[in-house]
Amino acid sequence: MKGYVISFSAILLLSSMLLFSMFYLENVNSRNYSSGEIKKYSKMEFIKDDLSFDLNKILGTSIKVNKGNNLEITFNEIIPSDFNKMQRIIKMKEFAETSYSAINNSSIKINVDRLNQNIPLKFSNKLVYEYDFTPNKNSVFFYALGDTNMTSMDLNLTVSGSSVSVSRPLNALNPDLIVNFNYIDGNALNEKHEILLMDSTLKNKIEIIFSADGDDKIKINIGTFKGKNNAMLIENETINQNKINLSFKSIMPAIDFNSSLKLYADIDLNYIQTDLNSNSLMELKQFS
Secondary structure, eight states: OHHHHHHHHHHHHHHHHHHHHHHHHHHHHHHHHHHHHHHHHHHHHHHHHHHHHHHHHHHOOEEEEEESSEEEEEEEEEESOSSOHHHHHHHHHHHIIIIIHHHTTSEEEEEOTTOSSEEEEEETTSEEEEEEOOTTOEEEEEEESSBOOOOEEEEEEEESSOOSEEEOOOOOSSOOEEEEEEEEOSOGGGOEEEEEEEOTTSEEEEEEEOSSSTTSEEEEEEEEETTEEEEEEEEEOOTTOOOEEEEEEEEEEOOOTTSOOOEEEEEEEEEEETTEEEEEEEEEOOOO
């Protein structure tokens, strides 16, 4: 009887050890699998962030976001740019799809087919900032898929060359948009530092003429036009493509402070590695 008890105890002990070994092996395999998955996704996110950083530098547009009592988005831009934005994007695409893909043992494809003489940057709350590089007619266009809900803006332009005249609209009787307009060029007589009161449901025009040729000008449209509500468009139509140093701050009602505000270029990024396939717009993260 005593031998039977000892034998039975030994069998239980061996069975327990076997079950524990099987559980441990399964647990280790599961951890290894999870670790592999984490590494795979981490690598993908690192590559996306790396390409996002490069694209942000290539675009040359400074964007700052302040989420406080109001939503404030500030853009700093040169019109026309000191470099060919599209040419730089094409070079980034070629590098990413060849050398960069090979180094990271992956397949990367960047689709820029929708960039037809312009580069739209799209916010997750449906705001759009669009740079147009049409020859001799560079422009920036800020609008929304709906309404920007702008209540005020700071519009600061410093321009090379000397203007002949600066015209702007009269203050509206029932304004709902305040424009802090500051303009400087080589002609001190045309320097402006004014508060303009506008009706955002109308097309409000500011024109800066640079010669006897009436078409040698910078045009600014603010309000409702081209099917956009409460928008802002600056077009550089000067004959000599006078450089515009632009600082534009759009002020809108606050959004939920805890909600994220993301920004994307209208460029597709397809990433493939082993059994992982990701297809999305290129996100720009380097703004504050």
